Amino acid sequence: MARIRLDHRxxxxxxxxxxxxxxxxxxxxxxxPFFWVITASLKPNRYIITQKIYLLPPELTFSxxxxxxxxxxxxxxxxxxxxxxxxxxxxxxxxxxxxxYAISILxxxxxxxxxxxxxxxQMLPGILMIVPLYLILKxxxxxxxxxxxxxxxxxxxxxxxxxxxxxxxxxxxxxLFESAFMDGASTRQALxxxxxxxxxxxxxxxxxxxxxxxxxDFMFANTFTSSAHARTLTVEVSRLLGVWGTEWGALTAGxxxxxxxxxxxxxxxxxxxxxxxxAGAVKG
Amino acid sequence: xxxxxxxxxxxxxxxxxxxxxxxxxxxxxxxxxxxYLVLLIIIILAVDLYPFFDALRLSFFAxxxxxxxxxxxxxxxxxxxxxxxxxxxWPTLWNTIVFTIGSVVFEYLIGLGSALLLTxxxxxxxxxxxxxxxxxWAVPIAINSLIWKFMLxxxxxxxxxxxxxLGAHDFLQMNWLGDLSLVMPVVIGVNxxxxxxxxxxxLMAGLATIPKELYESAQVDGxxxxxxxxxxxxxxxxxxxxxxxxxxxxxxxTNFDVIYLLTGGGPLHASEVLPTLLYQQAFELxxxxxxxxxxxxxxxxxVVTVGPLYFRANAKT
Numbered sequence: 217m218a219r220i221r222l223d224h225r226x227x228x229x230x231x232x233x234x235x236x237x238x239x240x241x242x243x244x245x246x247x248x249p250f251f252w253v254i255t256a257s258l259k260p261n262r263y264i265i266t267q268k269i270y271l272l273p274p275e276l277t278f279s280x281x282x283x284x285x286x287x288x289x290x291x292x293x294x295x296x297x298x299x300x301x302x303x304x305x306x307x308x309x310x311x312x313x314x315x316x317y318a319i320s321i322l323x324x325x326x327x328x329x330x331x332x333x334x335x336x337x338q339m340l341p342g343i344l345m346i347v348p349l350y351l352i353l354k355x356x357x358x359x360x361x362x363x364x365x366x367x368x369x370x371x372x373x374x375x376x377x378x379x380x381x382x383x384x385x386x387x388x389x390x391x392l393f394e395s396a397f398m399d400g401a402s403t404r405q406a407l408x409x410x411x412x413x414x415x416x417x418x419x420x421x422x423x424x425x426x427x428x429x430x431x432x433d434f435m436f437a438n439t440f441t442s443s444a445h446a447r448t449l450t451v452e453v454s455r456l457l458g459v460w461g462t463e464w465g466a467l468t469a470g471x472x473x474x475x476x477x478x479x480x481x482x483x484x485x486x487x488x489x490x491x492x493x494x495a496g497a498v499k500g
Numbered sequence: 501x502x503x504x505x506x507x508x509x510x511x512x513x514x515x516x517x518x519x520x521x522x523x524x525x526x527x528x529x530x531x532x533x534x535x536y537l538v539l540l541i542i543i544i545l546a547v548d549l550y551p552f553f554d555a556l557r558l559s560f561f562a563x564x565x566x567x568x569x570x571x572x573x574x575x576x577x578x579x580x581x582x583x584x585x586x587x588x589x590w591p592t593l594w595n596t597i598v599f600t601i602g603s604v605v606f607e608y609l610i611g612l613g614s615a616l617l618l619t620x621x622x623x624x625x626x627x628x629x630x631x632x633x634x635x636x637w638a639v640p641i642a643i644n645s646l647i648w649k650f651m652l653x654x655x656x657x658x659x660x661x662x663x664x665x666l667g668a669h670d671f672l673q674m675n676w677l678g679d680l681s682l683v684m685p686v687v688i689g690v691n692x693x694x695x696x697x698x699x700x701x702x703l704m705a706g707l708a709t710i711p712k713e714l715y716e717s718a719q720v721d722g723x724x725x726x727x728x729x730x731x732x733x734x735x736x737x738x739x740x741x742x743x744x745x746x747x748x749x750x751x752x753x754t755n756f757d758v759i760y761l762l763t764g765g766g767p768l769h770a771s772e773v774l775p776t777l778l779y780q781q782a783f784e785l786x787x788x789x790x791x792x793x794x795x796x797x798x799x800x801x802x803v804v805t806v807g808p809l810y811f812r813a814n815a816k817t
Contacts, residue, residue, distance in 0.1 A: 234621040265656045311539045318536035341754035344795035348554035371547045380598040432640035434757045450642040
């Protein structure tokens with residue numbers, strides 16, 4: 217009897233400790249590689265390539281950052297990534313919002329078919345599109361330009377931005393628009409004054425997503441750029457992998473610089489990222 | 501048969517007659533409303549549909565950029581070559597399937613475990629940990645792959661050093677990404693690390709939709725926790741699980757970045773998958789026709805295997 221009572225009191229405590237241990241393991245599993253890379257970027261070379269483990273840099277140095285910005289032209293690549301990603305967001309926004317509005321609020325005939333078509337387009341793998349896109353951009357002389365990258369990014373941002381925006385617009389009460397139309401509002405006014413302001417969180421999610429997808433892309437940028445003219449950060453960092461030996465200091469510094477904007481966006485827009493993710497998967 | 505036919509015909513007739521009768525102002529308004537779609541339709545035609553049909557066309561042609569002017573129609577030639585003459589085809593297809601299934605299974609298990617842990621009542625500051633766990637997924641795949649290349653480096657890599665300290669075995673020289681039999685598990689491991697956060701976050705959202713009362717009444721009835729898990733938790737997250745798994749089957753099967761940056765398909769094609777095979781044919785050998793045929797094979801394979809699941813998962817939710 218006594219033992220059973222004891223177990224009852226102890227069990228939650230044991231469970232709690234067990235949960236904390238698991239949580240700690242999960243956090244180390246997720247965060248340690250980032251910690252290791254960021255600290256490596258701040259260590260002098262002799263502490264990076266060594267057979268001793270230095271968890272914290274024994275000596276702090278910013279020389280790797282100086283190297284990649286001064287000799288590696290990283291300012292330029294940072295600029296390229298920023299321009300291309302922001303333009304992709306802007307283009308997707310302008311194209312998708314009116315269309316999603318027309319289909320989900322104005323209930324255009326054929327809207328269902330159109331949504332379904334876009335849903336299928338989302339299944340088209342980028343790896344299949346890369347050959348024709350390369351040939352098209354080559355013929356239009358758009359290889360190694362911002363335009364080429366922006367165009368190729370819209371192949372994947374448009375379908376998912378459309379589906380996300382449409383899902384959000386469908387949650388708005390239709391009566392709102394009906395009464396606006398009764399009062400004589402034009403469809404354009406309803407779009408600008410009702411649909412866009414009310415679906416701001418959804419649009420924010422779509423924008424954050426487009427930005428991340430464009431910023432994070434490697435395959436298209438690696439294939440469609442060939443010089444500092446339009447090359448993006450992800451590609452440039454991967455080029456630091458040497459064939460015979462790698463400058464890990466420069467590479468970890470480059471990786472940190474590429475990750476930093478994502479981290480900042482993450483801190484500022486965490487809610488939208490989590491929301492978009494679950495909206496995409498829970499609502500389809 | 502005939503009944504539905506005539507019904508459809510009547511509906512078409514009614515629709516045409518109705519639109520016609522509603523007069524020109526209505527027609528003009530209709531055109532105006534479709535105007536909202538014009539930009540999207542044009543761009544989708546230009547960047548999605550045209551390239552898709554171009555890939556379809558290319559796959560029936562011999563087209564090599566190193567041999568300009570040598571383009572010619574070969575019918576099924578590229579596909580026959582892929583399926584019968586390509587020595588790498590079967591090993592590569594097998595690797596792709598192993599990579600996909602292996603990744604998705606472990607991603608789901610770790611993702612579900614994390615979701616259950618992070619929703620448990622013992623964990624404080626849930627939002628902070630949620631964001632932290634999502635991190636590997638939000639960072640560029642290219643950067644993740646490079647991070648792991650650094651972690652797994654022979655001699656000075658962190659993983660080898662830790663294993664060397666922990667065990668008596670000499671792990672320092674271990675070349676994880678250069679070992680014929682280890683390379684696939686390691687590549688899958690890195691991919692799991694990158695992708696499991698997506699499962700964790702979406703499954704957490706799924707768990708949040710299960711009514712608390714279900715658990716309470718089950719507890720009153722004396723159901724053990726495995727029973728509660730099987731009869732309440734799993735059915736409650738069935739639909740979300742389905743969507744996440746189907747999406748990842750597609751994304752993993754077509755994933756290029758992870759393997760290209762970690763191993764480039766090596767050593768000796770031990771980690772070669774269809775996307776890296778396609779990429780080599782297209783951008784190292786410039787065999788655009790053959791590469792398109794590989795791309796089309798990937799698409800057809802996906803449509804046949806997970807296509808029905810994809811549309812069912814989307815229809816359900």
